[in-house]
Amino acid sequence: MxxxxxxxxxxxxxxxxxxxxxxxxxxxxxxxxxxxxxxxxxxxxxxxxxxxxxxxxxxxxxxxxxxxxxxxxxxxxxxxxxxxxxxxxxxxxxxxxxxxxxxxxxxxxxxxxxxxxxxxxxxxxxxxxxxxxxxxxxxxxxxxxxxxxxxxxxxxxxxxxxxxxxxxxxxxxxxxxxxxxxxxxxNAATLGEAVLAAADLGRLLAAGRVVTALTYSALGGSPEAYADAVHRSRPHPGTLQCAAAMRRLLGNQDQQLPARRLQDPFGLRTFPQVAGAAQDAWTSLQQILTIEVNAAAENPLIDSGTGRSYHHGQFATPHLAQALDHLRAAVDQVAQLSAARLTNLTDPALTELAPFLATGPAGSSGIMILEYVTQDALAELRHAAAPVTLGNAVISRGLEDNASFAPQAVRQTATVVRTYRTVLACELVGAIRALRLSGVELPDAPVRTAYDRAVTVLSDNTDDRVLTPEIDQAERLLEPFADLEAGEVAGR
Missing domain, CATH: 1.10.275.10 (Fumarase/aspartase (N-terminal domain))
Incomplete structure (x- = not known):
């Protein structure tokens, strides 16, 4: 930085x-x-x-x-x-x-x-x-x-x-x-970990918009689902933000590019709504964190203004725990769409390419294993998305009879960061392969910059082979993709 x-x-x-x-x-x-x-x-x-x-x-x-x-x-x-x-x-x-x-x-x-x-x-x-x-x-x-x-x-x-x-x-x-x-x-330790995990998750949400734009291009998606008129009719802030980002990434703010279908699968069509809800949850968490890190929440509070000490419960962190629970559940929905789009990329009816994007002899598996990796990561993510705030603890001889479990929420959020990164990487590997095989001409827009960056890193070998190194490389691409989505270092 x-x-x-x-x-x-x-x-x-x-x-x-x-x-x-x-x-x-x-x-x-x-x-x-x-x-x-x-x-x-x-x-x-x-x-x-x-x-x-x-x-x-x-x-x-x-x-x-x-x-x-x-x-x-x-x-x-x-x-x-x-x-x-x-x-x-x-x-x-x-x-x-x-x-x-x-x-x-x-x-x-x-x-x-x-x-x-x-x-x-x-x-x-x-x-x-x-x-x-x-x-x-x-x-x-x-x-x-x-x-x-x-x-x-x-x-x-x-x-x-x-x-x-x-x-x-x-x-x-x-x-x-x-x-x-x-x-x-x-709660400084919990807050510190929450700030770092939230930053990582925010960047992954941004990178996810770039990956989605690449898959959209490979599948010949319809721009109508991202049209400003659509989202102004139900103006949730996060949805507006995600739809606008997709228009910018795809370079079709002022034009309606041809689409292969009247309506796309949900992985493309409902992306602004699902990702927008996660974006709003992330924004809410940022607001809560900003209040918490600037708070004099010590018990007792020594208040120089009134000259008194106040005994209170400001150590409780339900806002933080509930916001983290909300965000993890929202990201689980976003990750499910990524997994769905990867499945779309394996379907000849949607790609007009060979099953599983395979190019070898009959029966070649192509990117089939990526669905297994994705579903494994998604299962772990789903368990980590479960709410911690449904639990409770009674300690100190019954005097302290409530706990938010915000630290546990933070740890589970870190798991969501790790697993969502893998889910996105698998989709990215599939999207780049599909774009290479299809020869789709990408517009002069950020989505092309993302593609150019990816093809310099990801192998063009489409033979059946071990894909683990490519997943690792795709995970590392997500950081520059987040910068690209923000428009900070486009083309770097």
């Missing part, structure tokens, strides 16, 4: 695109806004003051079902470190570097909003770790959508010098008695 200059951390205007770029390319370009650091200092002073004359959850008390247990005044200085140690119980594989960076960037921005009450040194320490690319070891599991306590505790202990750094390192940061819960009280 291009270097777009410094990204200022203010606590209120961090973009998902910035998180993706910084997480994958390194976060050395962040700048912590001095005004944000002053908000942190004011909130810290207020939290300390409030703790001297009343109970503040997690500062003067235990946590969870221990909420009414007062911290021993003689051992109050140890309280913060005890909380971090007791909660740093994550398990499973370690998060990849990009996910850890995303976690740290989001948590730094949330703390910069000034609602946690942590000491400024903890914020500047997290900032220093990011700018030097010093990354803690964070386990992937141990979260249920009510705060990423285990993951954030591991980060906190690393900042304090009690856990080893995965890369780099900074001088240890002092953890005060009230800093631990204030630092842990966030």
């Amino acid at each position: 291009a270097d777009h200059g410094p990204v200022r951390i203010t606590g209120n205007d961090l973009r998902c695109a910035d998180i993706v770029e910084l997480s994958r390319d390194g976060a050395g370009r962040i700048e912590l806004d001095p005004a944000a650091l002053e908000r942190v200092r004011v909130a810290c002073d207020l939290a300390t003051h409030l703790s001297t004359w009343g109970n503040v959850y997690g500062r003067t008390t235990g946590v969870g079902a221990n909420r009414h247990v007062a911290v021993d005044p003689d051992r109050a200085d140890e309280h913060g470190m005890r909380l971090l140690r007791s909660h740093a119980g994550g398990y499973g594989s370690l998060l990849p570097d990009a996910s850890v960076r995303a976690l740290m960037i989001i948590r730094l921005n949330q703390l910069a909003a000034g609602g946690s009450g942590v000491q400024p040194d903890l914020v500047t320490g997290l900032d220093a770790a990011l700018r030097t690319d010093s990354l803690p070891q964070v386990h992937s599991h141990g979260r249920i959508g009510t705060g990423d306590l285990a993951a954030l505790a591991e980060v906190g202990l690393t900042l304090a010098g009690e856990r080893p750094w995965a890369t780099g390192g900074i001088d240890p940061v002092s953890i005060g008695s009230g800093d631990a819960l204030a630092f842990m009280s966030s």
